[in-house]
Amino acid sequence: MKPARRVLIYRLGSLGDTVVALPVLRLVARTFPDAERWALTNFSVNTKAAPMASVLEGTGLVHSYLEYPAGLRNAAGLLKLRRDIRRFDPEVLVYLAAPRGRVKAWRDAMFFRACGIKRVVGVPYRADQQRSRRLDSGLFEYEGARLARCLQSFGDARLDAPDAFDLALSDAEHQAAKTALGGLSDGRPLLAASTGAKVDVKDWGDDQWTALLTRLGAKLPGWCLAMLGAADEQARTELLLANWPGPKVNLCGQLSVRQSAAVLTHAQVYLGHDSGPMHLAAAVGIPCVAVFSSRNLPGEWFPFGDQHRVYYHIISCQGCALDVCIERGKACIRSITVDQVERGVLALAKQALHRNA
Numbered sequence: 212m213k214p215a216r217r218v219l220i221y222r223l224g225s226l227g228d229t230v231v232a233l234p235v236l237r238l239v240a241r242t243f244p245d246a247e248r249w250a251l252t253n254f255s256v257n258t259k260a261a262p263m264a265s266v267l268e269g270t271g272l273v274h275s276y277l278e279y280p281a282g283l284r285n286a287a288g289l290l291k292l293r294r295d296i297r298r299f300d301p302e303v304l305v306y307l308a309a310p311r312g313r314v315k316a317w318r319d320a321m322f323f324r325a326c327g328i329k330r331v332v333g334v335p336y337r338a339d340q341q342r343s344r345r346l347d348s349g350l351f352e353y354e355g356a357r358l359a360r361c362l363q364s365f366g367d368a369r370l371d372a373p374d375a376f377d378l379a380l381s382d383a384e385h386q387a388a389k390t391a392l393g394g395l396s397d398g399r400p401l402l403a404a405s406t407g408a409k410v411d412v413k414d415w416g417d418d419q420w421t422a423l424l425t426r427l428g429a430k431l432p433g434w435c436l437a438m439l440g441a442a443d444e445q446a447r448t449e450l451l452l453a454n455w456p457g458p459k460v461n462l463c464g465q466l467s468v469r470q471s472a473a474v475l476t477h478a479q480v481y482l483g484h485d486s487g488p489m490h491l492a493a494a495v496g497i498p499c500v501a502v503f504s505s506r507n508l509p510g511e512w513f514p515f516g517d518q519h520r521v522y523y524h525i526i527s528c529q530g531c532a533l534d535v536c537i538e539r540g541k542a543c544i545r546s547i548t549v550d551q552v553e554r555g556v557l558a559l560a561k562q563a564l565h566r567n568a
Contacts, residue, residue: 212295213242214245214384215243215246215301215302215303215330216245216246216247216302216538216544217246217247217249217299217300217301217302217303218239218243218246218247218248218252218301218302218303218304218305218326218550219249219250219251219277219296219299219301219303219304219305220236220239220247220248220249220250220262220273220304220305220307221250221251221252221304221305221306221307221308221319221323222250222251222252222307222470223252223253223277223279223309223344224252224253224262224263224309225262225409225487225521226262226265226266226487226488226490226491227486227489227512228309229262229266229267230264230266230487230490230491230493231353231354231355231442231490231512231515232355232358233272233355233375233376233377233378233494234309234355234359234368234369234370234375234376235307235355235358235359235362235368236267236272236273236371237272237368237369237375238329238359238362238365238367238369239272239305239362239365239426240271240272240363240365240379241305242349242365243517246273246303246417247275248272248273248274249273249274249275249276249277249299249301249556250263250267250273250277251277251278251282251296251451252276252277252279253278253279253280253470254276254278255341258274260447260538262278263276265278265467265468265469266378266469268379268469269378269379269380269381269384270378271379275316277295277296277299278295278312279292279429280292280457285494287359289322293322293326296323296326296327296328297326297327299431299520300326300327300418301328302329302330302503303328303329303330303331303332303335304323304330304331304332304534305332305336305362306319306320306323306326306331306332306333306335306361307333307358307361307447307459310335310340310341310342310448311548312341313335313336313337313338313341313386315336315337316334316335316336316341319334320336321463324557325407328498332362332365333358333361333362333384334361334366340360340361341356342357343356343510343511344357346510349512350513351508351509351510352400352472352510352511353370353510353511353512353513354511355368355370355515356362356420357366357372362444363489364407367457369513370515373424376464376493376494376495376515377494378472378494380469380472380473380476380495381469382428384467384469384470384472384473385473385476386469387466387470387473388466388471388473388474388477389464389477390435391462391466391470391474392474392477392555393460393462394458395437395458395459395460395477396477397437399433399434399435400433400434400435400460400479400560400563400564400567401429401435401436401477401478401479402431402434402435402436402437402478402479402480402482402556402560403436403437403438403439403474403475403477403479403480403481403482403492403497404424404436404437404438404439404481404482404483405439405440405482405483405484405486405489406420406438406440406444406447406448406451406483406484407440407441407444407445407463407483407484407486407488408484408485408486409486409487409500409507410505410534411534411537411541412482412506412533412534412535412541412544412545413484413485413486413503413504413506413538414544415484415502415544415545415547416545417447417450417451418437419547419549419552420451421454422549423452423549423552423553423556424436424452424501425454426454426456426549426553427455427553427557428454428457428557430553430557431457431556431557431560432457432458433457433460435457435459435460436452436455436457436458436459436460437459437460437474437477437478438451438452438459438460438461438462439462439463439464439471439475439488440462440463440464440488442461442463442480443464443561444464445461445463448461448463448480449461450527453504461549462474468487470490471488472494473492475488475491475492475495475497476495476496476497477557478492478497479498479560479563479564479567480497480498480499480556480559480560480563481493481497481499481500482497482499482500482552483499483500483501483502484501484502484503485501485502485503485504485506485512486506489501489514490514490515493512493514493516493519493545494515495514497521497560498518498519498520498559499519499521500511500520500522500552500555500556500559501514501515501519501520501521501522502522502542502547502552503521503522503523503544504528504536504541504543504546505523505524505525505526505528505529505531505543506531506532507529507530507532507543508529508530508541509525509529512557520555520556520558520559522547522552522555523543524542524543524544524546524547526542526543526544526546527544533541554564
């Protein structure tokens with residue numbers, strides 16, 4: 212088969228969606244090393260840039276981005292997208308979209324073929340490809356592993372390889388992180404945290420975070436705390452930081468995604484919700500303590516690796532995919548206690564100090 216000159220990768224989502232896809236994006240790059248690889252993805256409303264680019268810049272995995280308009284439904288929008296794709300003229304479409312049902316998968320494949328793309332790979336036509344498999348452990352398959360199954364024809368995605376989640380952070384990004392941390396990067400143990408949540412059902416609540424940080428501040432003397440997040444989380448984070456007695460810094464809205472990842476490389480432990488920063492911390496090898504709602508099935512979106520402490524309540528309505536839980540008042544995440552999470556942080560903190568001794 213003639214080598215492809217242009218490959219289009221279809222993947223929507225935000226920070227976490229991109230991080231979990233890193234191993235399969237590397238697989239695509241290994242399969243088409245000489246091709247020009249573009250991503251068809253959603254762009255940020257505020258910056259008119261692809262959220263995927265904020266993670267992948269400098270990795271060489273994707274060379275450019277083509278906008279998939281949010282909420283695309285009308286014929287005019289589809290025709291414009293078709294023209295844009297035809298202009299790029301890819302020989303191969305790599306389908307990495309989240310599962311939305313087999314009918315929609317078939318419809319998407321037909322659209323891409325109508326754009327003149329002869330080879331469409333990775334479409335989850337089978338029901339088994341549309342959902343995460345249940346593992347012997349009782350957990351469900353990691354989303355990155357499900358994507359890898361859909362691209363089995365390309366070979367092994369090597370999720371366990373040392374460079375599978377490598378962000379190829381630059382010297383400039385590491386320097387920006389050191390500058391942002393100031394004296395907190397001087398070798399003292401660092402706890403990194405983020406309390407942001409994209410949807411309400413994932414938010415553990417300020418009362419729980421206040422109690423937890425108060426306790427941890429008392430039991431981790433000498434530790435510093437750096438909190439990360441978006442600009443609109445700055446005020447909330449400042450209030451929570453008031454409960455930490457030691458050195459601290461509020462970096463919400465101050466850094467790029469990749470600079471935030473560089474900050475995380477200085478941490479011994481990461482603490483937070485099921486969120487993009489959690490996936491970033493796992494990507495750079497930092498043990499995570501993660502508080503999960505049961506919005507998704509257990510394991511699907513856990514941080515990759517076995518060094519983490521994840522708190523997830525098994526409940527009859529798990530996998531609900533709700534943004535707001537009215538009927539049960541977020542019973543899943545609210546049942547996770549401050550005591551549980553505190554023990555997890557202290558255990559990982561102890562391990563970190565032992566490793567560095």
